[in-house]
Amino acid sequence: MIEDAAQAIDATYKGKPLGSLGHMAAFSFHETKNLSSGEGGLLVVNDARFQRRAEILWEKGTNRAAFRRGDVDKYCWIDTGSSFLPSDITAAMLCAQLESVADVTRTRSELWDRYHEGLKDFAGTRGLKLASLPAYRFTANGHLFYVVCSSMAERDAYLDHLREHEIYAVFHYLALHQSPYYRQLTGDDVTTPFLPNAERFASCLLRLPMYASLTEEAQQRTIKTFLSTPRHGVTSVVALAGMENF
Numbered sequence: 001m002i003e004d005a006a007q008a009i010d011a012t013y014k015g016k017p018l019g020s021l022g023h024m025a026a027f028s029f030h031e032t033k034n035l036s037s038g039e040g041g042l043l044v045v046n047d048a049r050f051q052r053r054a055e056i057l058w059e060k061g062t063n064r065a066a067f068r069r070g071d072v073d074k075y076c077w078i079d080t081g082s083s084f085l086p087s088d089i090t091a092a093m094l095c096a097q098l099e100s101v102a103d104v105t106r107t108r109s110e111l112w113d114r115y116h117e118g119l120k121d122f123a124g125t126r127g128l129k130l131a132s133l134p135a136y137r138f139t140a141n142g143h144l145f146y147v148v149c150s151s152m153a154e155r156d157a158y159l160d161h162l163r164e165h166e167i168y169a170v171f172h173y174l175a176l177h178q179s180p181y182y183r184q185l186t187g188d189d190v191t192t193p194f195l196p197n198a199e200r201f202a203s204c205l206l207r208l209p210m211y212a213s214l215t216e217e218a219q220q221r222t223i224k225t226f227l228s229t230p231r232h233g234v235t236s237v238v239a240l241a242g243m244e245n246f
Contacts, residue, residue: 001021001022001023001024002022002023002024002025002026003018003019003021003022003024003025003026003044004025004026005018005019005025005026005027005044006026006027006028006030006033006041007028007033007034007141007143007144008027008141008143009027009033009034009035009101009105009141010034010101010102010104010105010141011105011138011139011140011141011143012138012139013137013138014137019044020044020046022046023045023046023047023050024043024044024045024046024047024050024054025043025044025046026041026042026043026044027041027042027044028041029041029042029094033143034101034104034105034108034141034142034143034212035094035097035098035101035104036094036097037086037090037091037093037094037097038090038093040086040090040094043058053079056078056079056081057079057080057081057082057084058081058084058085059081059085060077060081060082060083061077061078061079061080061081061082062075062076062077062078062081063075063076063078104212105141105142107142107212108141108142108143108210108211108212109140109141109142110142111142111145111210111212111214111219112140112142112145112210114216114219114220114223115145115208115210115219115223116145118219118220118223118227119223119226119227122227142210143210144207144210145207145208145210146172146205146206146207146208147205147206147207147208147226148200148201148204148205148206149204149205149206150204151203151204152203152204154204155171155203155204155205155206157229157230158206158226158229159171159206161225161226161228161229161230162222162225162226162229165221165225167209167221167222167225168209169206169207169208169209169222170206170207171205171206171207172201172202172205172207173202174202175195175198175199175201175202176198177193177195177198178199178202208222208226209222
């Protein structure tokens with residue numbers, strides 16, 4: 001099992017770090033993640049059977065790492081591979097963030113809590129539901145905070161209202177089965193799967209600004225502006241951090 005832990009740095013499930021549950025795991029350091037090197041990621045290998053080949057693929061298909069350790073007297077090409085090594089500049093930028101990952105997680109978790117607190121009364125008076133993560137299951141990392149609206153039109157109205165006040169909130173992903181590439185692969189003669197939850201979240205999910213340098217003043221302005229949006233019949237507000245698990 002290969003674990004998709006792209007957004008899950010420094011989060012846990014039932015006391016275990018995310019990234020330790022599968023035979024391998026992949027973390028992302030894209031600019032939208034808690035830690036960022038601009039691009040790139042991390043492969044965690046939890047099964048010794050895959051360590052040597054992962055190292056070779058990482059080293060352009062060579063056994064150069066073994067050569068540097070003194071395991072072989074020369075290195076050569078022995079498998080497929082690519083140039084997955086980060087530059088020294090990229091690695092240095094990422095290393096500094098990894099050393100501060102606990103501080104980053106704490107800051108983002110405080111931001112998440114402030115969004116939750118700021119929307120709690122709003123949810124109570126308008127019959128909205130704020131989701132929570134059971135403490136026995138997850139230790140979250142404050143990766144994101146999002147709102148689920150009742151329709152695409154309603155979500156777009158919130159987005160427009162926030163952007164009118166120069167607050168950049170975004171929607172999420174197009175459902176994969178609705179993407180042009182999927183339709184190209186399956187052809188017009190194949191019925192597109194009916195995946196109502198994927199389609200609902202693709203149409204109704206709105207993400208509020210969330211990044212470690214977000215100031216309390218800016219966040220409070222976001223909350224105030226969101227709450228001042230003319231009522232559009234939002235049915236639920238959902239917040240989740242650590243994993244994008246709906």
